[in-house]
Amino acid sequence: MAIHFDADDSKYRSAAGEILRRHDNGEAEANITSAVRDLLLLTGLVRSEEMREENPPSDGSRRAVDLTALDTFIEFKRRVGTASGGAPNPQYVEQLDDYLAQSAKQGKVRMGVLTDGKHWLLRWPGAGDVRLTRPYAFTLDEPDNWIGLYEWLRDSALVSLDGISPDREGIEEHFGPGSPSYQRDIAALKTLYQDNSEMETIRVKRRLWYDLLRTALGEIAYTTEGMDSPIHHDTEEMDDLFIRHTYLSAVIGMVVQASFGIDIRRLAETDPADLLQGRELYRATGLQGVLESDFFAWPNEVGGEPLLQTLARRVARFDWADAPPDTAATLYESVIPPEERRQLGEYYTPAWLARAMIRELVDDPLNQRVLDPACGSGTFVAEAVTHFIATAREAKWEPWDLLNRLREAVTGIDVHPVAVHLARAAWTLAARPAISDASEAGHDASLSIPVYLGDALQLRFRTGDMFAQHNITVQVEDEENTELVFPVSLVERAETFDALMGDVSASIEKGGDPYLALDDNGIIDLAERQVMGDTIAAMSRLHDKGRNHIWAYYARNMVRPVVLSRSKVDVVIGNPPWINYNQTADILRDELKNLSRNSYGIWAGGHYATQQDVAGLFFSRCVDLYLEDGGVIGFVLPHSALQAGQYSKWRSGQWKARKMGPSVQVDFTLKPAWDLEQLKPNSFFPIPASVAFARKLSPDTSGKPLAGTVERWLGSAGAANVRRELVGITHKGAEGTSPYGALARNGATIFPRVLFFVEETQNTAIVRAAPTVTVNPRKGSLDKAPWKDLDLTTITGQTVEAKHLFNVHLGETIAPYVTLEPLKVLLPLKQGDAAIPANDRGPGGIRLGGLERRMRERWQTVSRLWEENKALANRLNLLERLDYMGNLSSQLAWQSNPQNRPVRVAYSSSGQPTAAILDGDDDLVENVLFWVPCRSIEEAKYLLAIVNSRALYESVSGLMPKGQFGARHLHKHLWNLSIPEFDPTEESHIVIAEAGASAAVGAKAKLDHLREQRGDELTVAMVRRELRAWLRTSGEGQAVESAVGKLLESE
Template identity: 60%
Template sequence: MPPDINDPKFKKLAAAVLLRHERGDAEANITSAIRDFLIETQLAKPDEIVEENPPSDGSRRAVDLTALDTFIEVKRRVSNMQAGFNPDPDYVQQIDDYLALSANEGKGVRTGILTDGKYWLLRWHGAGAVKTTATYGFTLLNADGWLTLYEWLRDDALVSLENIPLDRESIERHLGPQSPAYQRDIDTLKRLYERSDDNETVKVKRRLWHDLLRSALGEIARDNAQMDDLFVRHTYLTAVIGMVVQASFGIDIRALASSNPADLVYGREFRNKTGLQGVVESDFFAWPAEVGGVNLLATMARRVARFDWQHGSAPNDIAALLYETVIPPDERRTLGEYYTPQWLARAMTRELVTDPLNQSVLDPACGSGTFIAEAIANFIEAAENSDMHPSETFGKLRDSVIGIDIHPVAVHLARAAYVLAARTAIEAASYTSITVPIYMGDALQLRYRSGDLFAEREITIQVNDDANTELAFPVSLVERPETFDALMGDVAEYIESGEDPMLALDDHHINDKAERDALAATITTMQRLHAEGRNHIWAYYTRNMARPVALSRAKVDVIIGNPPWINYNQTVDILRTELVRHSRNTYGIWAGGRYASNQDVAGLFYARSVDLYLREGGTIGMVLPHSALQAGQYSKWRTGAWRGSQGTRTLSVDFGYKTAWDLERLQPNTFFPVPSSVVFARNLGLAANAIPLAGEIERWLGSAGADNVQRVSVAIIDTSAAGNSSYAGYSRQGAAIRPRRLIFVERIENSAIFQARNTITVNPRRGSSDKAPWKNLDLTAITEQTIETSHVFDVYLNESLVPYTTLEPLKAVLPLKTDDNELPIDESGVGGIRLGGLERRMRARWQTVCKMWEDNKARANKLDLLASIDHYGKLSAQLEWQYDHGDRPIRILQSEAGEPTAALLSQDTAMVDETLYWITCKDIAEAHYLLAIINSDAMAEAVSPLMPKGQFGARHLHKHLWKLPILEYDGGNALHADISDAGKSAADGAARELALLKQERGDDVSVRIARRELRAWLRSSEEGKRVEASVEELLGG
């Protein structure tokens, strides 16, 4: 019960503490006043406080007060007579030593407070540098601050608050990074992990976790230290989620923390009392219990137990909420993790699962369990409205809603979502043991042998060790999930306890000789792995990884979900070959060619899910990138007739079964990294004629998640079927002149008395588009550097381009001279350059930046610096044009992304960056013709459906505009001539407007302002209106 804030005794208690501080009383007197405050405010009971408590057994030293899990060390003056809150380092070291002794010698993971009554400093073992800011420190300025002190002690130091409400804010506040207790637990886990880096069990779990994470998310651009940090946080998450689930089902986790803290992650008591298998068990993240971390687990459990699990109602998505709290949004985006919003999962579930009591539903990429929870809610609602007895509901539900995911943490989230959503059904059930059907497995089945007789009888799991160890299981057993799961759990426990694991075969009545013989060999292998310290994970790993094979033999009525959207070139090498093989040879949906770099695995996941898991006549609905509706990389997939190059069979679907949903126009469109769609289909099997994804789609308009979303029918525009203008052949992307920090420069004044002839002095240019790691480098070596002017080039970038005209170009230092016709290439030279082709100062600079490039580029990047800049010959091509214009002596620039923008480039020697395209023209009339077309609103509207979509709409223009019917300029064509003349007038007017803008705002007008003002002028001026009228006639005709 919280203290009465109107009761004056609490202010008096705080005043007593402060008075003893101000008088400089003995430490014992201050300690006594603090003890009184803790007891009277009910932060701790008298029997929860110990005075003069040794931090470890045998220690001659003692902590002044121990309250709950917190050491309180009291001093007369914390700051050693200095003004303000500046804790004496010796005192800080003293409390840190106490905390270290307690943690290292088995007395528990504790928080510490160093205080003199006025200043209060929070510490924990491994806390690092002293922080006195809010949360980590508190200052009691006067007795009126007693309530704030009480709240600080309650929430951050003693963590004594009970019956914490189960709302998002409280969960984030007490279990996430905002809490000092969270930082303490993470630091402790990191130390445990670092001390156990040579433990074979921990190494195996860390390796398998990493392999599965890469399979789920693709290649992860992080070093080992960063991945270790993520592994530790995933460990914290899964431990807390497991404790939450146990507490929600009535397990007294506080008592378990005292009697058997290891079981908080092993889950034996939970399984014994609830009969629920496969929810809390020894997996990748149970390692703290195996390496001396039981005290930490106990501390964490006591903190989790302070929530009101029994009388409150934990939200079904609490596990996902915890995940989002611990792994921040920017990091989730970096990892490529995006979870489906609940409103979309609910809409899809209601659309597809129309008879929940008689339809089996599978989510083969179940992630955090959003679709699982919605399918369960749908089922339970139907069960409650039927004559089904409550005791039968869960048994039926268990066979009706199933999930698979290869992400090792996602399955924890989904299992928690499953049991919390099904809690009422579980409580009414009467099963002694039942497995929750959420499996950590490879839904695409790329990791299993298939296609031979042996694979029909056994499922083989690779251990991936130097001995090429395999664990084989009879398919007939795997298809009996209750028996298989319980058997594997018992085998692992028998091996762990030293009993004969073959007894488990008798316990579970495995009487078939073939099954017993196959399992005998596998059990022997598991015993060997245990002897090598590598057993603890394999029972969990194998029974989960084997489940997709068994599921593919049973088939389901409905598949629903949100598959991974990663590109093939982001996938793990070992799987990429198999992914491409299935895409090309099994289903014939590989687009390849110019679409290869854009092709993602979502289409393959959709097709393979139909093939492996969906019964003939069954239905599927999945969230896909918006490009699935229209882009070229999905063109073969959209046919619905998936026949591989080997031509052995054709799998057919009916995309016309339900109209696809176009979610691009919903606002805000930030729930996925790119706009999305939902595509439905019916499995027609191997004999029927496919119905392609064509005709109309249903576009959703309005606010994302709102009840009043408007749905309108619109035609599908297949961008791969659009024609090509001949200008596509005259258009070329600029060069990849990056890293910008190493190449672009700004001229500065030379500090010498005079400047060497034909040189300038430069600094690296810093810009908002600079990327890590380059923007964080120490560039002293190329700062205030004098360089020959022959190596300094004007370069036009997207930030130089405005409608019809340009702003000032940037300066770049390049490894060629202004009068060179070709690059001084030497493949064996520094950075791919023949150093003799460079001036002396440039030669030194080039060697410096090449070393920076090699030291800091991505490990997967094998290109030297020149090869990167001149990738696909994009720089060389510009030199060739400068040397010989041919019959196309004029260039215009076109934006690579965003709203179509173009301008004349009058400087022949200037270079063009990759953020722009350059287009050659026969004469100035043709240039004006193209400028008018590209800068028009009519063009922007016409090309938008052909462009790939980002969160903020049509994003990358590239050459998509040349899919429109834009004929090559013909001066004899009256419309062409009129467009050219209109373009010239608009260009002249834009130049005048820009000059006026610079007079008003200064020469350094930003590209954003210049584009905004010029487009406003174009839309209101006669010149702009004339352009629009003539271009509309061209595109309309």
């Protein structure tokens, strides 16, 4: 109901004052109830017929709730608290919670309010501990605050406002995690799931949902603390995500129905199960495929209809008549917070970028078929639909012709089970003007929404497996190895196939004759009828075993990419996954690498192997599978695609791995790529982005590389006045050009740090064992779970032989030209050892006889902690983790035999290049640093000057992968510059070395001065900041910049 009143009218203040007077006088509960009832009626929050007094909380109960208003129980007391304050009496809270629990057991999910007129407390089933802050509580401290009570009741306790605007603020307030209604609904869904999670139908849905999520997001599909602590599919956290996805899909479906005029309030009362199935929507509008019995329809099967009714009443309070196409995406972003989306790797394309790409590539929308094979939240499909409708209207197309062509003009695919809901809603809401026009013109506006759940790369169902002559086969993977087989000729008739599968599924559910669906949908071909007859029989058997509720939906969608690859499109556009190969689901990883290496020849090996992401392969695969010869493609890609080494073979535009194999050729000169790195703020993706365009060529034509110039965008992201300029790009090849690239080595992976890094502490024993040290684990702010939370009592205050203690340098001990105090680590080797005492069968991979007695005990303890707490997918023992890629062994080998390179320079692997000479030959280098052995101190000073210079940073920034805050990972990228090996006879090299020596002396003096000034307060951040400021203005720093600048320019 829309409520309009004069807030200055004194009657409202008087009504609130009467409530407080009765509270202050300690009047009977019935009197307070009466005063509150008067206020509810006076403000229009509740009508008289929507309130009941002394209402039993459940059928058969002998108790009675003081007042029931809408869906809310209100229980009154003379004094809510045990004292004068508002802290509630636990017995009163328990009483209200019991009423709510009784109601929930009978399927009615309600809110509850405990009040004495002054203090108001909000409760719901599963609310947990009492919270006394808004929106969970409210205090009416004076009559003038009646408007505050009114708003609290309206927005949190009763949710009685109608006609709410569906903007981002309103959606977040009413459907996001901060809303008590959301918390109530999620708690109710969780209870439903926990009570029924062992049902076969729910187990199947949950398993398929997880498998698809893993395909979409990789092994990091749910990781709270980084790559070393993944949360696996059978955990409570994944169950929680499944529940929230269920909530989202339900709300999104109701929103779409309401936006097309379906009275979801009435539907909630007459047929609540249909809120998730869309039968009424189909009957009223002809729209099919918007709502289906998919992974998230399980509440219908376990008595969740009362919860759906509650949800529908809340959704119905919004005005969805003009809901924008991105409404579903807004709902998703409201429920899944930004940090969690970041952990899941979910980043959706901003509308301004999708719009620009659509306008760039779709230049003849009435004659082009557009496909987004990774449609995510539906931004691209919505923009493409909007573009098509606008162009058709300008061309004066008749409504029926427009809608009929739109059916095939824009298609989306995504393997993410919730993203498909978002994209379908986006397509449908964007197409609403065309659907309405056709309907108003007297035409049948029926259509099946062409957005499908599917694997665009076709890895889960390879073409060779799916096609047996003229049929497509989907494996159910049950005990009987059931197969669902579909005729290709039928699947290609998308509208007919979708309608048939919907009718078959509905008939099986109702116990009808599903074979009649063949007649109802005009299936007259005998071969098609025979194949579908066997499939219908198989689906009926699955239904009898409680497993059918998903397969019609699953199969109908998963076959769609294969069919699309046979018909081809004119434009492929979108934003593919950016996950690395080593993050992809293990069941697909080998197939992805095989495609990259053996089908398209774009795999970059060596030290680029682990850095490669799937985006380049996705681009190539979609060109191959879906694009017509002469068709065009535009994808959002990581900025590194423009120049990084792992993309070097992909940028060639010639994708052919074997002489006799398939050839895919593209012309990257179609349009200059877009460089989006300089847009501000650059936070629309986790790392800076680019857009690459290409035209597909015939296989016998040579592709043209992505080279030369790109179009750099400058200005504010999304602004109309963004400037574009053509700039040259520097390509980083697969191998570096400087000889130092072959010498630079990464430091050792000394992880988990709490098991190795230590701080010396006092040995309180009267007699101290010599030579030993007593240590505690060193904990840092960057430690990740589960390691930061471990009980380390067994290695705290531990005495260990000193010969196992080593100095280690890492990022926090390196500043320009200087080293700070190294950290200490205990390692399973002794000082002076040329090799690690390894034994595959020993604890943690170590031969215990190679360790001193006390260190043996410690090693066994930390190895056990590693095995008990490492990620389940991690198969490395502790030594294999410590000496990963031989990065510890290589340092020991140098220490035992430096040959003719006795001096080492260490430099940072990320951020602004920072280098220093390592003074201690026995010091080790940790993984965040690289080290380079040098022939002489002069060569070391030469490298110091180059690496620490601004000239190098400016030159190498274009080759470094970008983060949200600029160039991020240095690694070996600097050696892709033409930095020559030091030549003691070359005058320019001598000048650089001397400049580096002078800068090192000045930096050391500056560091000594800082230590005198700051003492223990001095941090590496302070040192770096002060030294860089000094280098910018000092003669020593300017000499370095001059000499290094000339070298880099000449090379």
